Amino acid sequence: MANVTVIGAQWGDEGKGKIVDWLAERADVVVRFQGGHNAGHTLVVGNQTYKLSLLPSGIVRGTLSVIGNGVVLDPWHFRDEVAKLAGQGVTITPDNLHIAENCPLILPFHRDLDGLREDASEFKIGTTRRGIGPAYEDKVGRRAIRVCDLAHLDDLDPQIDRLCAHHDALRAGFDQPPIDRVRLKNDLAEIAPHILPYAKPVWHSLGEARRAGKRILFEGAQGMLLDVDHGTYPFVTSSNTVAGTASSGSGLGPGGVGFVLGIVKAYTTRVGSGPFPTEQDNEIGEFLGTRGHEFGVVTGRKRRCGWFDAVLVRQSAAVSGITGIALTKLDILDGLEEIKICVGYTLDGRHYDYLPPHAADQARVEPIYESVEGWSETTAGARSWAQLPAQAIKYIRRIEELIQCPVTLVSTSPQRDDTILVRDPFED
Template sequence: MHKADLIVGLQWGDEGKGKIVDMMAQDYEVVARFAGGHNAGHTIVTNGKKYALHLIPSGILNPDAVNIIGNGVVVCPANLMKEMSQFDNLEGRLWLSDKAHLILPYHQMIDQAKERMRGDKAIGTTGRGIGPAYADKISRSGHRVGELKDVETLFVKIVEYLNQNRPVFEAMGVDVPSENSLKEDLERYRDGLLPYITDTTQMIWRELREGRKILLEGAQGTMLDIDHGTYPYVTSSNTIAGGACTGMGLSPKQIGRVTGIAKAYCTRVGNGPFPSEDFGPDGDRLREQGHEFGTTTGRPRRCGWFDAVAIRHACALNGCDQISLMKLDVLDGFEKIKICVGYEFEGERIDYVPYDLEHVTPIYETFPGWEKVEGIDDYDALPDSAKAYIETIERVSGVKVGIISTSPDRNDTIVRP
């Protein structure tokens, strides 16, 4: 049986999945995105040119790869069309599931209004309408991409929905769009997207039957999973390996090799628990050296040390075969480097992620730093202290570090046999 390989983030998103998907996509014929929305961002640097992708799979930079946006994704048509405008000749190279749910302008207004209402208890969403679109999906009042094939019927359904909820929207301070602007938007979405809409479930089954090499690409990270992350400070979808099955229409038996992506340190955007966060000069230095500002929002990311407890948890949830360790070069020049190897919780040392991550204290091992690993593409050429750091990550996580990135460029990557 042919299987689809999977790349998944192991931390709080922003792990550098884009570079690895881009690198690996050169060897795959199909690259498919299975969850999330345009709140995700992959920054890819190829031949010195930078690309920021939000909805389109990173395989788009391989001219021979077919790219699929699966049913588990929530799609903002305006943003997708804007992103598509960067590329030429997308027909036949990009496909959009007719079962994916639409993010409409009022979803974004609701998202931003709810965050304002939460005040200092705000979740820290990107305000892109992701949560409200998934909420409508689960409450069975959402609309799917396939409905753009009949704009007249879709328009009537949305107007009915807006009228039913008008008192709620007004109480939240949300401006309901006029019928004219709504109709114009839907027609524009139809005209821009119709050639790309298809039944991607049947498509990916066919590609598997025909023996195509398929790579599945997630968004965000394991610790933001709606079920297994730091709820409620999470995203609104299943970001783990299981989400690839529901988000693409695959069975667990059709998932092949799982590569988990992690930074050599840790970052988080938005609010919520982050045990290994560093509030001092080291955290500031990680942010500056790592250019840790959101691809989608531009927000500065919270920075801290590698959390091996959370990585072991994430590797178990995802069934990881290997870890891809990103941005090792960001640690260049640090005199001392730390790894969180356990937590203190309710007076005891624990080595797992508890329900209440808010009240754990990190337990660190400290390592000597190194001068420079930037640009190294051979494991044996790494400084001994960098090798000791990597081997500790392997020991605590129980998973081999098979890929190591030493700069944003695709070529500066160590692939261990």
């Protein structure tokens, strides 16, 4: 049986939560492999709605859930999210939730620095101010405090020296006092018992699961266009969001990634700053945002909305090696007489079939649109091709042609069962 890696193929917010939940029911293990609690996944299970930002989506079904080493973990948020889900009746124990021992921690001064930078700069990246970027900086700077360090707090002073040497200088530039070392150590001692019971060598347990033939589902956060290398830099997140990160971010190895399922909205949205060639700052954008309830799960920020961009999704599919896509929110387009698809760009008289890498060029490209006929019937709740209007099927088929990647499944509402399965990723 194939493992499955689920990634967003646009700028995030594509509806990964529902798809992961739908797949998690048949998975034996669900793994988060990058990002932090800047992710936002909404799961609708029966009459209950769960909003997750750090925990793997499998946890609400009792599936073994793993937070890999590629994630940066805010231990206080972890404690609170576990408590919130427990209040909704979800059982969470060290038996069904594991955290990589080598997972770096997000600390209070990371959150401080994130907010200070956003407030001070005229060049707004649009971060969630949750300390994700600064925590990744400390990881690659080899000064991070990790989960395993919580079991060795008495030996932490040399690492704190390195952190303070770096951060105190940055804080001074913002007229902020130095890090309170005593408070930091006390805070870590207070939170350690909430984290350490979950700490495991997840690379080892995932290897055992793979050898036993168990189905492993890798759950990505954000979207490919926010990848720190391949996204719309510098308006990106601070981790690699492409499918290959499932390997480095979990310790399983590149052969374990399996079927790569890219999640794609039937239109395009983006939260925060950065280029967005097909953005519709008009009645169409308002229609999509209102009908699609386009507000960020984590921040509540209103999402920018626009037409489907086949150029960007084709680029995402190529870079991430996407095997098939899950097309979500098709029902939001119901009732539109005309639907547009971006099939290329022009810039200074030159035609592009990809998004150029420089931010200034990305901001100036002009989309080339192809118009397709809409449909008046509803697609909401459809669970088979036969229940879809003919024009909706034509729209899906045209998207497949343009992105050079097949549709694996179609989602027609937030309800998990309102899904049309074309090809089972776990059986591939």
